[in-house]
Amino acid sequence: xxxxxxxxxxxxxxxxxxxxxxxxxxxxxxxxxxxxxxxxxxxxxxxxxxxxxxxxxxxxxxxxxxxxxxxxxxxxxxxxxxxxxxxxxxxxxxxxxxxxxxxxxxxxxxxxxxxxxxxxxxxxxxxxxxxxxxxxxxxxxxxxxxxxxxxxxxxxxxxxxxxxxxxxxxxxxxxxxxxxxxxxxxxxxxxxxxxxxxxxxxxxxxxxxxxxxxxxxxxxxxxxxxxxxxxxxxxxxxxxxxxxxxxxxxxxxxxxxxxxxxxxxxxxxxxxxxxxxxxxxxxxxxxx
Amino acid sequence: xxxxxxxxxxxxxxxxxxxxxxxxxxxxxxxxxxxxxxxxxxxxxxxxxxxxxxxxxxxxxxxxxxxxxxxxxxxxxxxxxxxxxxxxxxxxxxxxxxxxxxxxxxxxxxxxxxxxxxxxxxxxxxxxxxxxxxxxxxxxxxxxxxxxxxxxxxxxxxxxxxxxxxxxxxxxxxxxxxxxxxxxxxxxxxxxxxxxxxxxxxxxxxxxxxxxxxxxxxxxxxxxxxxxxxxxxxxxxxxxxxxxxxxxxxxxxxxxxxxxxxxxxxxxxxxxxxxxxxxxxxx
Amino acid sequence: xxxxxxxxxxxxxxxxxxxxxxxxxxxxxxxxxxxxxxxxxxxxxxxxxxxxxxxxxxxxxxxxxxxxxxxxxxxxxxxxxxxxxxxxxxxxxxxxxxxxxxxxxxxxxxxxxxxxxxxxxxxxxxxxxxxxxxxxxxxxxxxxxxxxxxxxxxxxxxxxxxxxxxxxxxxxxxxxxxxxxxxxxxxxxxxxxxxxxxxxxxxxxxxxxxxxxxxxxxxxxxxxxxxxxxxxxxxxxxxxxxxxxxxxx
Numbered sequence: 001x002x003x004x005x006x007x008x009x010x011x012x013x014x015x016x017x018x019x020x021x022x023x024x025x026x027x028x029x030x031x032x033x034x035x036x037x038x039x040x041x042x043x044x045x046x047x048x049x050x051x052x053x054x055x056x057x058x059x060x061x062x063x064x065x066x067x068x069x070x071x072x073x074x075x076x077x078x079x080x081x082x083x084x085x086x087x088x089x090x091x092x093x094x095x096x097x098x099x100x101x102x103x104x105x106x107x108x109x110x111x112x113x114x115x116x117x118x119x120x121x122x123x124x125x126x127x128x129x130x131x132x133x134x135x136x137x138x139x140x141x142x143x144x145x146x147x148x149x150x151x152x153x154x155x156x157x158x159x160x161x162x163x164x165x166x167x168x169x170x171x172x173x174x175x176x177x178x179x180x181x182x183x184x185x186x187x188x189x190x191x192x193x194x195x196x197x198x199x200x201x202x203x204x205x206x207x208x209x210x211x212x213x214x215x216x217x218x219x220x221x222x223x224x225x226x227x228x229x230x231x232x233x234x235x236x237x238x239x240x241x242x243x244x245x246x247x248x249x250x251x252x253x254x255x256x257x258x259x260x261x262x263x264x265x266x267x268x269x270x271x272x273x274x275x276x277x278x279x280x281x282x283x284x285x286x287x288x
Numbered sequence: 289x290x291x292x293x294x295x296x297x298x299x300x301x302x303x304x305x306x307x308x309x310x311x312x313x314x315x316x317x318x319x320x321x322x323x324x325x326x327x328x329x330x331x332x333x334x335x336x337x338x339x340x341x342x343x344x345x346x347x348x349x350x351x352x353x354x355x356x357x358x359x360x361x362x363x364x365x366x367x368x369x370x371x372x373x374x375x376x377x378x379x380x381x382x383x384x385x386x387x388x389x390x391x392x393x394x395x396x397x398x399x400x401x402x403x404x405x406x407x408x409x410x411x412x413x414x415x416x417x418x419x420x421x422x423x424x425x426x427x428x429x430x431x432x433x434x435x436x437x438x439x440x441x442x443x444x445x446x447x448x449x450x451x452x453x454x455x456x457x458x459x460x461x462x463x464x465x466x467x468x469x470x471x472x473x474x475x476x477x478x479x480x481x482x483x484x485x486x487x488x489x490x491x492x493x494x495x496x497x498x499x500x501x502x503x504x505x506x507x508x509x510x511x512x513x514x515x516x517x518x519x520x521x522x523x524x525x526x527x528x529x530x531x532x533x534x535x536x537x538x539x540x541x542x543x544x545x546x547x548x549x550x551x552x553x554x555x556x557x558x559x560x561x562x563x564x565x566x567x568x569x570x571x
Numbered sequence: 572x573x574x575x576x577x578x579x580x581x582x583x584x585x586x587x588x589x590x591x592x593x594x595x596x597x598x599x600x601x602x603x604x605x606x607x608x609x610x611x612x613x614x615x616x617x618x619x620x621x622x623x624x625x626x627x628x629x630x631x632x633x634x635x636x637x638x639x640x641x642x643x644x645x646x647x648x649x650x651x652x653x654x655x656x657x658x659x660x661x662x663x664x665x666x667x668x669x670x671x672x673x674x675x676x677x678x679x680x681x682x683x684x685x686x687x688x689x690x691x692x693x694x695x696x697x698x699x700x701x702x703x704x705x706x707x708x709x710x711x712x713x714x715x716x717x718x719x720x721x722x723x724x725x726x727x728x729x730x731x732x733x734x735x736x737x738x739x740x741x742x743x744x745x746x747x748x749x750x751x752x753x754x755x756x757x758x759x760x761x762x763x764x765x766x767x768x769x770x771x772x773x774x775x776x777x778x779x780x781x782x783x784x785x786x787x788x789x790x791x792x793x794x795x796x797x798x799x800x801x802x803x804x805x806x807x808x809x810x811x812x813x814x815x816x817x818x819x820x
Contacts, residue, residue, distance in 0.1 A: 002463075002682075006463055006464075006465040006466075009465055010380075010464075010465065012372055013372045013373075013375050013376045013379075013380060014376060014380065015372075016368075016369045016370075016371075016372030016373040016375075016376060017372070017373050017376030017377060017380070017381065017390060018390065019369050019373055019435070020373060020390055020393035020394045020397055020435065020436070020439065021389060021390055021393040023393075023397060023432050023435065024393045024396050024397055024400075026408075026412065027400060027404070027405075027408045030408055030411040030412050030416070031404070031407060031408065031411070033411065034407075034411045084307065085307045085310050085311060086307075086311075087307075088303060088304045088306075088307025088308070089304070089307045089308040089310075089311050091304050092301075092304035092305060092307065092308045093308065096301055096304055096305070097308075105308060105312060107559065108311070108312045108315055108316075109311065109312075110555065110559070111315055111319070111552065111555070112311065112315045114489055114493075114551055114552060114555045115315075115318065115493075115548065115551070115552075116492075116493025116494065116495070116522055116547060116548070116551055117402075117493070117494075117495070118493070118495045118522045118523075118525050118526050118547075119322070119493070119522075119525065119544050119547060119548050120318070121526075121529075122525055122526075122529050122540070122544050123318050123321065123322065123544075125529060125530075126529075127321070153311075153314065156311050160311070184293050184294060184296075184297045185297060186293075186296060186297035186300045186301065187293065187297075189300075190300070207399070210399050213401070214399070214400070214401025214402065214403070214404070215401070215402075216401065216402055216403040216495070216496040217495045217496055217522075217526060221526070221529070221530055241401055241403045241496070244403050244404075244406070244407060245403050245406070245496055245499055248406070248407070248410065248499065248500050249499065249500060253415055261407070262407055262411070265403075265404050265407040265408075268401050268403070268404050269400060269401075269404050272396070272399045272400055272401055272404075273396055273399075275399065276392075276395050276396045276398075276399040277392065277395075277396070279395075280391075280392060280395050382629055383629065452660070452662075452664050453664070453666055453667070455624065455627070455660070455664075456660065456664050456666060456726075457666070457676070457680075458624065458627070458653065459622060459624060459653055459657070459658040459660075459730075460653065460654075460657070460676060460677035460680065460729065460730070460733055461650045461651070461652075461653040461654030461677060461680060461681060461733055462650070462676075462677070462680040463650055463680075466680050470676075470680070471666060475667055
C-alpha cells in the first residue's frame with residue numbers, strides 16, 4: 001500500500017519536473033498556432049521590414065520595422081544607462097561597501113526589483129515625463145528617452161544581483177594573491193576580479209537587456225506609443241511589447257490584426273529565448 | 289607613484305559609490321513620493337467601497353478582492369507543481385541531458401516577456417479552452433509565470449538541507465519519499481515559503497499577463513465565480529492613470545500606494561523569514 | 572560460529588576507478604570485525620556496500636556476490652536490508668529533531684505509530700547505548716543540545732531502535748575526545764552479545780582494543796584478515812606489520 005502511494009507520488013514528481021519544458025513548448029506552439037496565420041496575407045520580409053504599422057486601416061499594413069526600431073532604441077538607451085551604473089553598483093556592493101551597508105544596499109536593490117512595473121510607469125508619468133518635457137523644451141515628455149531612463153531602473157536589479165554573484169564567486173585566492181603582490185584594492189578589482197568574473201557579468205548584462213526588451217507596462221505608459229520609425233530619442237516611439245498590450249484588447253479574435261499581434265509575440269519570444277540561452281551558456285557553460 | 293595609485297583608487301571608489309547612490313536614492317524617492325501623496329487618499333471608504341462616478345470617486349475594493357483571487361489561484365496552481373518540480377531537480381534528477389534541458393526551460397520560462405504570457409493565456413485558456421476572460425484564465429496564466437520563481441527558490445531550499453540527513457534517514461531503512469517527506473521538506477520549509485511569497489508578490493504586481501485574460505476595465509461589483517471577470521489593482525492603476533481623464537491625484541496615488549504596500553509587504557515577510565532562517569540554522 | 576555475511580569475488584568501481592578489488596571475506600555472527608587501512612584503501616566503500624548506501628553514488632558499479640544470512644543483498648528490498656543492517660556514521664549526525672524523535676524516527680518509518688510502543692522501544696535503545704540516564708529527563712529537547720559523545724551514542728541508539736542484526740560503524744569516534752571514545756567503545760563491546768558488528772576505524776589501537784578479528788585493506792585489496800591478537804602480534808604480511816607499527820598510512 002505504502003509502496004503504491006510512493007510510486008504514484010514519484011511519478012507525479014517526475015511529471016512536474018517536466019512541467020517547465022512542457023510549458024515552454026506549449027507557449028511556443030500556441031504563439032505559432034495563432035501567429036503564423038498572418039503570413040498567409042503578408043510575406044515574412046514585408047512583416048519584419050515593412051515601414052508602416054496601420055493594423056486597422058483597409059487594407060491593413062502590418063510592417064513591424066517601426067516597432068522593432070522603437071524597441072531597439074529604448075533598449076539601447078536603457079542599456080547605456082544601466083550597464084555602467086549597474087556594474088559599478090555591483091562592484092561597490094561586492095567589494096567596497098562595509099558589511100552593514102552591504103545588507104542595506106542589497107535590500108534596496110531587492111526593493112527596486114519588487115516594485116511592480118505599472119507603479120514605476122505611473123511614477124515615471126507623473127515625475128519623469130514632465131521633467132523631460134521641460135528640460136528639452138518638447139511638446140511632450142512621452143519620449144524614447146523617458147522610457148530608456150525608466151527601463152534602466154528595471155534592468156538594474158537584474159544586472160546588480162547577477163554581476164555581484166559573479167564577483168562573489170571569484171575564488172578568494174585570486175584576490176588574495178593579487179593583494180599579496182602589492183596591488184591596491186582597486187587594481188585587484190580592475191585587473192583580477194573583473195576579468196575573472198567577465199562571463200558572469202556579461203550574462204548579467206544580457207539578462208538585464210532581456211528584462212528591458214520584454215518590459216511592457218512602464219514602456220507603454222511613458223514612451224508615447226507613436227508607431228513611426230524613430231529618428232531621435234526625444235521623440236515618442238512604440239515598442240513591440242507596448243503594441244501587443246495596447247492593441248490586443250481591441251483586436252477581434254481570428255482577425256488579421258489578432259494574428260499579427262501574435263506574430264509580434266513570436267518575435268519577442270524568439271528574442272528572449274536567444275538572450276536567455278546565451279546568458280545561460282555564459283553562466284554555466286564554462287564550468288563543464 | 290604609490291600616492292598616485294591610491295588617488296586612482298579613491299577616484300574609482302568614489303564613482304562606484306555614485307553609481308550605487310544613483311540606484312538607491314531614486315528608489316527611496318519613488319517610495320517616499322508614493323507614500324506621501326498616497327496616504328491622504330487612504331481611508332476606510334477607499335479600501336472598502338466600490339469605484340463610483342466612472343472611477344473618479346469611491347474606492348478600490350473590487351480591485352483588491354480581484355487581485356487576492358488571482359494571486360490565490362496562481363499560487364494554488366503553481367505551488368504544487370513548482371514544489372514537486374523542485375523536488376525532482378534536487379532529489380531525483382541525474383546529471384544528464386534531460387536535467388540540462390529542464391534547467392534551460394526554467395531559465396527561459398523566467399525570461400519570457402510578461403506580455404507574451406498574456407498572449408499565451410489568451411490563446412490557450414481564453415480561446416482554446418473557452419474559459420473566456422475569467423479569473424480562471426488569469427490565475428493559470430499568472431501561475432505559469434511564477435512557476436520558475438517557485439521552482440528556483442524551492443530547489444535552493446531543498447539543496448541546502450545537508451546531504452548527511454538524507455543518508456541517515458535512508459540508512460535507518462526509510463524510503464526515499466519518507467526521507468523527503470519527513471526530513472528534507474520540514475527543513476526546507478522556510479526557503480520554500482520565501483519563494484512562494486516572492487511569487488505571490490510578483491503575481492500581485494503584474495499587469496500585462498492579465499490584460500487580455502481576466503482584467504475588467506470597470507466592474508463595480510465582486511466577481512461571482514472563477515469564470516467571472518474581475519478588476520485587479522495593477523490594471524486598475526493603469527486604467528485610472530492613462531485611460532480615464534481627470535481622476536483625482538489622491539485616488540491615483542492611493543491606488544499606487546495600496547499596490548506597492550501589498551507587494552512590498554510580501555517581500556518584507558520573505559526577507560524576515562530568510563533572516564530568521566539564517567539565524568536559527570541548526571547545522 | 573555461524574557465517575553472517577559472505578562476500579565472494581566482490582569488485583566495486585566509481586566510474587572507471589576501482590575501489591574494491593576481488594574481495595572475499597566472511598563475517599561471523601556476534602563478532603566485532605574491525606577494518607583498518609590507510610585512507611582510500613576501500614574500507615568505507617566496503618562498509619557502505621553492506622547496507623547498499625553506495626548505490627546513492629551515481630557512478631557506482633559492482634560485480635560479485637554479497638550474502639547476508641545466505642541471501643543475495645541486491646535481491647532483498649533495500650529498505651528491509653537497511654533496517655536489518657544499521658549504520659553509525661563518522662561524525663555524530665543527529666537529525667534536527669528532539670532526542671526522542673531521533674530514536675523513534677526509524678520505528679516510525681517502519682509503520683509503528685503507537686506512542687507507548689515507541690516510548691518503550693526508545694527507552695530500550697537508549698539504555699542499550701548507555702545514554703538513557705543522561706537524557707531521560709529531557710527527551711523532548713533538541714538533539715543538537717547534547718555533547719558530541721552523547722550525540723554519537725544517540726546515533727547508536729537510533730540505529731538500535733530499528734532492531735538490526737548487524738551494525739556498521741564508520742570511524743564512529745573520529746570526532747570524539749578520549750573519554751567519549753571510551754564510552755562508545757564500551758557500548759560497542761557490550762552490543763556484540765546481540766549484534767554482529769563491523770567497525771571501520773583509522774585508529775589502530777581502537778581496532779586492537781575492541782576487535783575480535785581485524786581485516787587490513789590496502790588500495791582496495793584485502794591484505795589479510797585474522798584474529799585481532801594474532802594480527803597485532805604476528806601479522807602474516809609485511810605491509811600489515813608496517814601499517815600497524817605506523818610506518819606508513
